[in-house]
Amino acid sequence: MSLETAVSVKELYKIFGDFHAVDGISFDVARGRIFGFLGPNGAGKSTTIKMLCGLLTPTSGSGTIGGLDIMKDSEKIKRKIGYMSQKFSLYDDLSVIENIRFFGSLYGLSGKTLEERAEEALKLAELTDRRDTITSILPGGIKQRLALGCAILHKPDFLFLDEPTSGVDPISRRNFWNIIHDFARIGITVFVTTHYMEEAEYCDYLVLIYKGKIVIQGTPLELKKSKVEENIFKIDSNSPAELYNIIDKTPAFSEVNLFGDSIHIVTSLDHAGARNEIDNICKNKNIQILSFEKFTPTLEDIFVLAIAGADRKASAVKGVYGV
Amino acid sequence: MNKKRIFAIAHKEFIHIIRDKKSLFASIFIPIMLLVLFGWALNLDVDRIETVICDFDHSQKSRELVSRISSSRFFNVVSYPASMHEAEEHIMYGRAFIMISIPSGFERALAKGQSPVIGVSIDGSDANRATIGLGYLNNMISMFSTELLSDKMIAIGVKKVSQPVELRQTIWFNPELESKNYIVPGLIAVIMAVIAAMITSLTIAREWENGTMEQLISTPVRGHELILGKMLPYIVIGYIDVFISVTMGILFFKVPFLGSYIDLFIMGSIFLVGAISLGLLISIAGKTQLVANQLALLLSFLPAFLLSGFTFAIDNMPLPLQLLSKVFPATYFVKILKSMFLKGIGFKILYYDFIMLAFYCLALFLLANKKFKKRLE
Numbered sequence: 001m002s003l004e005t006a007v008s009v010k011e012l013y014k015i016f017g018d019f020h021a022v023d024g025i026s027f028d029v030a031r032g033r034i035f036g037f038l039g040p041n042g043a044g045k046s047t048t049i050k051m052l053c054g055l056l057t058p059t060s061g062s063g064t065i066g067g068l069d070i071m072k073d074s075e076k077i078k079r080k081i082g083y084m085s086q087k088f089s090l091y092d093d094l095s096v097i098e099n100i101r102f103f104g105s106l107y108g109l110s111g112k113t114l115e116e117r118a119e120e121a122l123k124l125a126e127l128t129d130r131r132d133t134i135t136s137i138l139p140g141g142i143k144q145r146l147a148l149g150c151a152i153l154h155k156p157d158f159l160f161l162d163e164p165t166s167g168v169d170p171i172s173r174r175n176f177w178n179i180i181h182d183f184a185r186i187g188i189t190v191f192v193t194t195h196y197m198e199e200a201e202y203c204d205y206l207v208l209i210y211k212g213k214i215v216i217q218g219t220p221l222e223l224k225k226s227k228v229e230e231n232i233f234k235i236d237s238n239s240p241a242e243l244y245n246i247i248d249k250t251p252a253f254s255e256v257n258l259f260g261d262s263i264h265i266v267t268s269l270d271h272a273g274a275r276n277e278i279d280n281i282c283k284n285k286n287i288q289i290l291s292f293e294k295f296t297p298t299l300e301d302i303f304v305l306a307i308a309g310a311d312r313k314a315s316a317v318k319g320v321y322g323v
Numbered sequence: 324m325n326k327k328r329i330f331a332i333a334h335k336e337f338i339h340i341i342r343d344k345k346s347l348f349a350s351i352f353i354p355i356m357l358l359v360l361f362g363w364a365l366n367l368d369v370d371r372i373e374t375v376i377c378d379f380d381h382s383q384k385s386r387e388l389v390s391r392i393s394s395s396r397f398f399n400v401v402s403y404p405a406s407m408h409e410a411e412e413h414i415m416y417g418r419a420f421i422m423i424s425i426p427s428g429f430e431r432a433l434a435k436g437q438s439p440v441i442g443v444s445i446d447g448s449d450a451n452r453a454t455i456g457l458g459y460l461n462n463m464i465s466m467f468s469t470e471l472l473s474d475k476m477i478a479i480g481v482k483k484v485s486q487p488v489e490l491r492q493t494i495w496f497n498p499e500l501e502s503k504n505y506i507v508p509g510l511i512a513v514i515m516a517v518i519a520a521m522i523t524s525l526t527i528a529r530e531w532e533n534g535t536m537e538q539l540i541s542t543p544v545r546g547h548e549l550i551l552g553k554m555l556p557y558i559v560i561g562y563i564d565v566f567i568s569v570t571m572g573i574l575f576f577k578v579p580f581l582g583s584y585i586d587l588f589i590m591g592s593i594f595l596v597g598a599i600s601l602g603l604l605i606s607i608a609g610k611t612q613l614v615a616n617q618l619a620l621l622l623s624f625l626p627a628f629l630l631s632g633f634t635f636a637i638d639n640m641p642l643p644l645q646l647l648s649k650v651f652p653a654t655y656f657v658k659i660l661k662s663m664f665l666k667g668i669g670f671k672i673l674y675y676d677f678i679m680l681a682f683y684c685l686a687l688f689l690l691a692n693k694k695f696k697k698r699l700e
Contacts, residue, residue, distance in 0.1 A: 053541050055699045075543065075697075083541035089534040093342045094335065105331030106542040147538075 006031040006158065006189040007052065009070075012061035014047050014212075021047040023212030024061070029191065029205065034184050036203030037193040038303065044212040045193040046086055049162050052191070053083045066157055079107070082151030086162040088143050090150060092136035096127050099135055100150055107154035121149030124179065141172030148179065152188075159183060161192040165199065177202045197300035208303050211314075215306045223302055230254060230305075233274050234295040235263045238288045246285065252277050255308055264295065266305060324551075328544050332552025336526065340556055350522045354564045355571065357514045358507070362576050365510070367502035369455040371399040375410045375419040378403065382430035388441075388467055392423065397459040414446055421445045421456055433471065496665040504579070507572045508664040509633040509657045511565070515591075516598050516627035516653040517620075518564055523557050523602030524619035527695070528612045540697040547692050554599050561595040572664070581667025590659050590677060597652040597684025598623070604691040627653035652687070655680035 007029040014022040022044040029035040037045050050056040052065060054074025063070040068077050090099045100121050104114045122128045125145040130138075138146065144164055151159065161180070165173045177199065184190055184204070192203065200206055200220060207217040216223060237243045240261050247265070248256045252274075255266035267274050275292050282289065297305070340347055376392065378385050393400040401419055404410040413419035424442040432439035443460060445453045469486065497504045530536040539549070569587070572578045602619055609615030628634060630648040637648050648654045655676040662668050670677055 050699060054697075055537065055540060057698060057700070075545075078541060079543045081541070083538070085534065085537045085541075087534045087537075089536075089538040091335065091339075091535055092533075094338055098335070098338060102331055102335045103538075103542065106328055106539075106544045108325070108327070108543070110327055150538075 004031040009063040013059045015059045032187045033204040034190045036206045039209040081158045082156040097131040103150040104153045125149040141168045200299045232295040236290040329552040333555040337556040374398045377424040379427040380429040384430040508660040511568045512656040513627040519598035520602040520619045520623035524615040527606035528615040546695045582663030586669040594656045600687035626651040631657040
């Protein structure tokens, strides 16, 4: 089964002065999929989304959205997309329905169509009873849903959501993702950025971006299965802090992290080899290993590891070139 | 160009204005306040000049001259000091502007056929007032002399004495030479230039600052639709302001309006488009509300007040400033309004200023459109 490509990006760059905000990224998004763009703050997520929506001009590279060129057809693209920016950007001094009608009119809706779509948007935002409320007094989660309602008034083929759930409570966040899934079901391609790693599970395809570069990409399942070349072990002991201090600098472990009362180690050694290494180190020390088990990583673990890996590579390069 | 989108923007902007009561009040009330303040304070008429007279002669002729000066509306005699020293003090302390001294032996010298000298000292620190005051006094003294001369000639038997050359003066457009008659129409132009630029200077900068512009430029709205939509409600406010200030000028300041109201409406509309375009251009270029506001004040008030010919005649300016004055729409509107009020002339005579006004207004509008980018950088 071949999927229709909705968004395709090749070697996209955005350079501000000597800062490479987006440093040559390429990816494809299939139609009707939820495409998750993940990464820490400042990784280049928003910059990428703004280039796709025609709000920023790429420094170089190419890309298409629904067959339209992002370099040349950005105004045509704007008719087919809905965009929700990171910061709430509807008009605070307008009422709910005034905001909806305003953005509906900008997308060329009028008369009965506009009223019908406005009702749908109100329902989506659960604001049918508060249509005349001034937007500024709405709580954050409701505001986000109103913004989403305004972004889909014209039934766009593509929806770009830039951190739609930042600052929103967990229940509202869950609701929000349900709505996003509904959109994908009716064929809308959803492009969403987030820095909440647990939200990655809701996406069909993930790209992890860090310092302007793609670190890893794939479906959540693919990432969990194959993207980790090393093993992760979880160690419980009677004295985790002391143990951490002792094994932190062990060359055989590429990563040692303290997670609450447990320690996670990342190593290319297998279960027996790793256990042996730990036992050797702890010999003659007053530390008891209570449990030692292989650990199935969550997506969050994978992302943290991938970013740590990228940093290690960068510092290795620095070492070689003496920068 | 999509009319629906323009009206959607205009409607939204109109709601912003209506909901922001303070700004709405300011945009209606400030023009009235400025007009009252400047209309009254900016009085360039020179009369009731504070004067001290030292009459050292105490004769019939000297008293006659003193009474002529003191009964004139141009001079207000505040004191009759007994000594020059005392008179000088009046000038030093600013209580008097002119001091006149009639020497002792004034009448006797006249009778002998000599020419006695009257001393006049004037405070030159206000050069304009001093020049005009000296002019009045010169006139008065020469009239006094002429009369003395004709009295003398009649006394020696010449029957009819008339002045060899007589001046018959006709003052057009402002027969009373009242300064308010030319200040108020110019003032309306200046106030409109300032208000239009000030109220619009925030509108685009505010959208950038609040982040709403990001949402706006992600929609298919075109730059010129946004600019036109934003202009419409401010043009309505501009009309209200023009209406209020013209009405006040006619009813409150009693400035005659001799021109055609239709001409006023058309030229006023064009001027408003230009002044509002300037405000929008500043708002686009300024990016933040603070910068835009400061720029708007600087770029509207200064040229309108100083370069438009409102306070200083353009012909007397150095050439570079004369050329600079020509790029500000207020320059043309000041002239147009003065002419319409006092001369009652319209397009037929003012076509050059009208074309230039239209040209610069269009240029500002196009520049605002060109400068606006649907991009974040």
